[in-house]
Amino acid sequence: MDQNPLLQTFDYPPFSKIENSHFKPAFEESLKEARTEINTIVDNTETPTFSNTIEALEFSGQKLGRISSIFFNLNSAETNTELQKLAQEISPLLSEFSNDLLLNADLFKKIKSVFKDKSSQNYTQEQSMLLEKIYKNFTRNGANLNTDDQKRLREIDMELSRTSLSFGENVLAETNNFELLVKDKSELNGIPDDIKESAKALAEEKQKEGYIFTLDFPTFIPVMKFAENRELRKKLLLGFGSKGFKDNEYNNEENVLKIVKLRLERANLLGYKSHADFVLQERMAKTVDTVQTFLDNILDKAMPSAEKELEELKAFALEIDGIKDLRKWDKAYYTEKLKQKKFDLDEEILKPYFKLDRVIEGMFKVASKLYHLTFKQVNDLDTYHEDVITYKVYNEENKYLATLYADFHPRAGKRDGAWMTTYKDQYKFNKKEERPQVSIVCNFTKPTKTKPSLLTFNEVTTLFHEFGHALHAMNANTTYPSLSGASVYWDFVELPSQLMENWCYESEALKLFARHYQTNEILPKKYIEKIKESSNFMEGLQTTRQVSFGKLDLSWHALDSINSIESVKNTENSAFKNIELLPDIESTCMSTAFGHIFQGGYSSGYYSYKWAEVLDADAFEYFKEEGIFNDEVAKKFKENILQLGGTIEPMALYKQFRGKKPNPDALLKRAGLIKS
Numbered sequence: 001m002d003q004n005p006l007l008q009t010f011d012y013p014p015f016s017k018i019e020n021s022h023f024k025p026a027f028e029e030s031l032k033e034a035r036t037e038i039n040t041i042v043d044n045t046e047t048p049t050f051s052n053t054i055e056a057l058e059f060s061g062q063k064l065g066r067i068s069s070i071f072f073n074l075n076s077a078e079t080n081t082e083l084q085k086l087a088q089e090i091s092p093l094l095s096e097f098s099n100d101l102l103l104n105a106d107l108f109k110k111i112k113s114v115f116k117d118k119s120s121q122n123y124t125q126e127q128s129m130l131l132e133k134i135y136k137n138f139t140r141n142g143a144n145l146n147t148d149d150q151k152r153l154r155e156i157d158m159e160l161s162r163t164s165l166s167f168g169e170n171v172l173a174e175t176n177n178f179e180l181l182v183k184d185k186s187e188l189n190g191i192p193d194d195i196k197e198s199a200k201a202l203a204e205e206k207q208k209e210g211y212i213f214t215l216d217f218p219t220f221i222p223v224m225k226f227a228e229n230r231e232l233r234k235k236l237l238l239g240f241g242s243k244g245f246k247d248n249e250y251n252n253e254e255n256v257l258k259i260v261k262l263r264l265e266r267a268n269l270l271g272y273k274s275h276a277d278f279v280l281q282e283r284m285a286k287t288v289d290t291v292q293t294f295l296d297n298i299l300d301k302a303m304p305s306a307e308k309e310l311e312e313l314k315a316f317a318l319e320i321d322g323i324k325d326l327r328k329w330d331k332a333y334y335t336e337k338l339k340q341k342k343f344d345l346d347e348e349i350l351k352p353y354f355k356l357d358r359v360i361e362g363m364f365k366v367a368s369k370l371y372h373l374t375f376k377q378v379n380d381l382d383t384y385h386e387d388v389i390t391y392k393v394y395n396e397e398n399k400y401l402a403t404l405y406a407d408f409h410p411r412a413g414k415r416d417g418a419w420m421t422t423y424k425d426q427y428k429f430n431k432k433e434e435r436p437q438v439s440i441v442c443n444f445t446k447p448t449k450t451k452p453s454l455l456t457f458n459e460v461t462t463l464f465h466e467f468g469h470a471l472h473a474m475n476a477n478t479t480y481p482s483l484s485g486a487s488v489y490w491d492f493v494e495l496p497s498q499l500m501e502n503w504c505y506e507s508e509a510l511k512l513f514a515r516h517y518q519t520n521e522i523l524p525k526k527y528i529e530k531i532k533e534s535s536n537f538m539e540g541l542q543t544t545r546q547v548s549f550g551k552l553d554l555s556w557h558a559l560d561s562i563n564s565i566e567s568v569k570n571t572e573n574s575a576f577k578n579i580e581l582l583p584d585i586e587s588t589c590m591s592t593a594f595g596h597i598f599q600g601g602y603s604s605g606y607y608s609y610k611w612a613e614v615l616d617a618d619a620f621e622y623f624k625e626e627g628i629f630n631d632e633v634a635k636k637f638k639e640n641i642l643q644l645g646g647t648i649e650p651m652a653l654y655k656q657f658r659g660k661k662p663n664p665d666a667l668l669k670r671a672g673l674i675k676s
């Protein structure tokens with residue numbers, strides 16, 4: 001076992017020495033070590049104190065944490081079937097460990113005694129926050145309940161995870177079972193060639209004549225946007241909208257009702273009025289009332305624009321195609337057509353101005369202007385793939401701040417999308433400060449021998465977004481790892497990332513890097529204007545749509561009794577009442593395929609998309625008021641938001657930065673929904 005690099009002491013992950021076979025024994029060994037550390041806390045005969053209980057728990061399992069971060073990061077960025085199989089074996093071990101920990105009554109007794117004694121102690125803000133976080137983590141898992149209720153809670157959790165799983169499986173089956181076969185090519189006008197090609201290939205694969213369209217997003221979206229054939233759009237939308245709502249074995253109505261009922265029962269057991277009350281206690285928004293008022297306010301202000309936009313869309317559809325009754329299957333199509341007519345902004349025109357290397361340089365320049373950081377590429381760090389670039393980051397005093405791994409291009413074994421993650425968080429332990437190791441992973445087109453990697457504008461904002469998360473992690477300056485960097489409430493975590501995107505729309509920032517890769521010409525102003533204007537196109541309809549999803553989420557989860565529910569479709573219709581402006585389609589239902597809230601972790605959290613936008617718009621308004629590279633504002637953002645992580649309640653942090661609470665009008669102004 002001496003040879004296992006994961007079980008040796010290391011500062012940087014020893015990627016090149018790690019083999020798949022090292023993981024299982026490393027997990028087993030470090031789990032054993034973590035259990036021993038916890039037993040030491042429990043067996044300690046001294047009076048429980050912050051130091052011998054809370055702090056000891058916070059710093060237990062460090063080895064396990066590092067091995068987990070390496071394993072799960074690799075499983076996302078550079079996986080293979082062997083690693084995936086290992087994940088199946090390792091995940092239950094980790095769940096078992098965390099269950100045993102949270103159900104450890106002796107340990108909880110000690111935590112509770114330190115918690116009860118809180119007011120007689122002189123804790124720092126950060127210590128109080130950690131104590132509260134750990135105490136709540138246990139109580140929210142039932143540590144304070146009697147044995148019978150605890151047993152019921154476990155049953156509910158098991159039942160919930162089974163039902164969510166079945167919900168997801170049904171949606172997947174409905175997606176996979178759907179196919180729309182079109183025999184005649186002339187019915188496919190407008191659809192991009194590559195989509196047609198893959199539809200044809202799919203038909204061939206299934207030994208059928210013609211083209212097969214599925215409900216997968218890469219097919220569904222372009223067809224809805226570009227297919228001139230109205231009947232085709234209608235068929236595909238009905239297929240998409242009726243997932244889990246048909247009279248077949250994959251119907252999800254019962255699952256929805258069951259999940260809602262179990263979540264309510266769970267919340268009640270733990271002493272909350274509703275599931276949303278339970279969830280929101282651990283969010284910046286805090287209460288159902290705050291969220292409802294927040295959504296209603298945005299809705300009120302966005303509705304007039306939405307109505308106007310829809311009228312414009314109807315008039316346009318009538319004008320060009322004689323459509324008198326605009327339906328849901330027409331919306332994306334005419335929106336796209338109208339957008340093309342108005343802005344004529346082709347992605348291909350912009351791409352030459354966004355060469356990846358230059359965008360990275362520009363991004364670093366923006367960070368250097370704002371936070372006085374320097375990025376030095378280094379070549380001596382071990383990486384998991386030759387594409388990974390490494391940087392050492394230094395602060396304004398030229399002191400080492402963090403290490404940044406950047407992995408930009410797609411390959412087999414990397415999952416879709418873009419994300420930020422860490423190999424080590426920042427913290428202080430035994431008077432020694434550990435600086436973070438941060439990674440951003442994206443999927444941008446790889447350069448070829450003749451052409452560099454050129455980004456779409458959307459990819460540019462994606463890169464700035466992930467870099468914003470990285471800045472949160474890299475600037476962290478806290479004592480405890482679980483309160484460090486991006487370890488904050490999740491309706492707050494998107495503030496640093498979304499804030500960074502704003503610089504991509506400013507000519508003062510764009511001129512730092514947006515130059516044609518062949519002619520060196522700076523991105524013309526007319527394009528910048530167009531980018532800005534088109535980003536607000538049909539914003540009223542977009543906004544009201546997002547708000548309606550947030551309302552639907554709450555209409556399921558803010559209930560304090562399920563007696564009022566008549567049917568899934570009924571509940572949904574009343575949530576969308578007066579928001580959805582196009583006629584309802586009886587055979588479709590959103591809830592029965594709303595994976596975000598019935599399968600993933602977004603229940604009572606859908607509002608946070610808009611919430612985070614309000615935060616970043618309001619924060620950027622401050623920059624705009626004082627200058628987008630203003631030193632004072634940047635310093636305030638760094639010292640109050642980036643450095644303090646989760647050590648203080650986010651609303652308090654925000655007010656320290658901004659001098660006041662966030663104002664939703666900033667978002668509505670930026671989106672062009674109200675006048676500045």
Ligand SMILES: [Zn+2]
Pocket residue numbers: 465469494497
């Ligand atoms: Zn993000």
